[in-house]
Amino acid sequence: MDEKRVREAVANRKKYRDANSRYNFWIAGTAAVVLAACAAVLFGEDTGPLEILVNDPTLITHVNRNAKGWQAGEVAFFKGWTIGDVQKLGGVKVSNQAGSLTECTLPDVTPPRHFDARERWPQCFSSVYDMGNCSASWAIAVAGSVTNRLCISNPENTELELSAQQLLSCERKFGNGCEGGMLDMVWSYIKQEGLVSSTCFPYKANGTTPCSYCNEEEPKQLASICRLSTADSIRREIFLNGPVVAPVTLMNDFLVYRRDKLHVAAREL
Ligand SMILES: *[C@@H]1O[C@H](CO)[C@@H](O)[C@H](O)[C@H]1NC(C)=O
Ligand SMILES: *[C@@H]1O[C@H](CO)[C@@H](O)[C@H](O)[C@H]1NC(C)=O
Numbered sequence: 001m002d003e004k005r006v007r008e009a010v011a012n013r014k015k016y017r018d019a020n021s022r023y024n025f026w027i028a029g030t031a032a033v034v035l036a037a038c039a040a041v042l043f044g045e046d047t048g049p050l051e052i053l054v055n056d057p058t059l060i061t062h063v064n065r066n067a068k069g070w071q072a073g074e075v076a077f078f079k080g081w082t083i084g085d086v087q088k089l090g091g092v093k094v095s096n097q098a099g100s101l102t103e104c105t106l107p108d109v110t111p112p113r114h115f116d117a118r119e120r121w122p123q124c125f126s127s128v129y130d131m132g133n134c135s136a137s138w139a140i141a142v143a144g145s146v147t148n149r150l151c152i153s154n155p156e157n158t159e160l161e162l163s164a165q166q167l168l169s170c171e172r173k174f175g176n177g178c179e180g181g182m183l184d185m186v187w188s189y190i191k192q193e194g195l196v197s198s199t200c201f202p203y204k205a206n207g208t209t210p211c212s213y214c215n216e217e218e219p220k221q222l223a224s225i226c227r228l229s230t231a232d233s234i235r236r237e238i239f240l241n242g243p244v245v246a247p248v249t250l251m252n253d254f255l256v257y258r259r260d261k262l263h264v265a266a267r268e269l
Pocket of ligand 2: 206207208209210
């Protein structure tokens with residue numbers, strides 16, 4: 001629905017066609033990480049969660065009075081939407097096959113107490129997506145972290161952004177377009193088929209866009225996939241190789257997030 005910011009034309013496509021299109025690094029598709037934290041419960045149980053508006057003025061006022069460190073406000077995109085509408089969009093799912101992924105083996109390093117991959121590799125974090133009316137977070141997060149990792153592992157890939165739309169349109173085994181996808185399993189598509197750039201197949205926020213894209217690129221494939229299941233291994237992996245992907249359980253207040261640092265609370269939408 002929304003205009004997607006499309007990365008400006010990638011300078012020289014030929015360089016992506018190098019023979020070395022299988023990358024030998026670990027990707028962390030993780031199954032069971034839910035960031036539960038900090039914020040107090042911000043609204044009562046009696047509010048009829050599915051019928052209330054996303055831009056619920058009571059919730060917004062409540063956040064702005066009580067939340068520490070962040071502010072809420074009306075979000076134009078959700079004008080007139082109820083929580084139920086958002087829920088219908090679907091979202092990230094985790095299959096029951098996550099256990100079949102092998103656990104990552106990591107060297108024994110101790111990351112510093114504070115580490116932000118965006119500060120460590122600023123050249124590798126340029127794009128922020130507007131998903132539009134499409135539950136594409138599974139595709140954007142996965143394509144995004146592979147993009148970040150290609151850049152981190154090889155400076156030649158600084159300008160490359162892999163196509164989240166390709167996952168939306170082409171991954172039909174574990175992905176269901178704009179209705180969500182299985183975050184732990186869609187990696188196998190990238191291992192088998194690979195992803196082209198988002199110049200070759202731009203983001204359309206549309207799950208029924210046909211699986212069809214430019215034919216002059218060699219898709220980038222993953223060499224291996226593994227799972228991280230402890231907070232310690234996730235920290236080490238990010239420190240060593242960059243972003244991982246994990247599902248997060250959100251509360252309604254996330255949708256009216258405006259600014260500052262949001263604490264994600266442990267209550268499902
Ligand atoms: C969002 O898309 C769905 C179909 O995927 C449609 O039913 C719904 O009306 C759309 N919502 C808005 C606000 O455009
Ligand atoms: C999504 O793409 C299909 C196929 O190209 C098209 O028919 C449909 O109108 C598009 N939907 C939206 C909401 O743009």
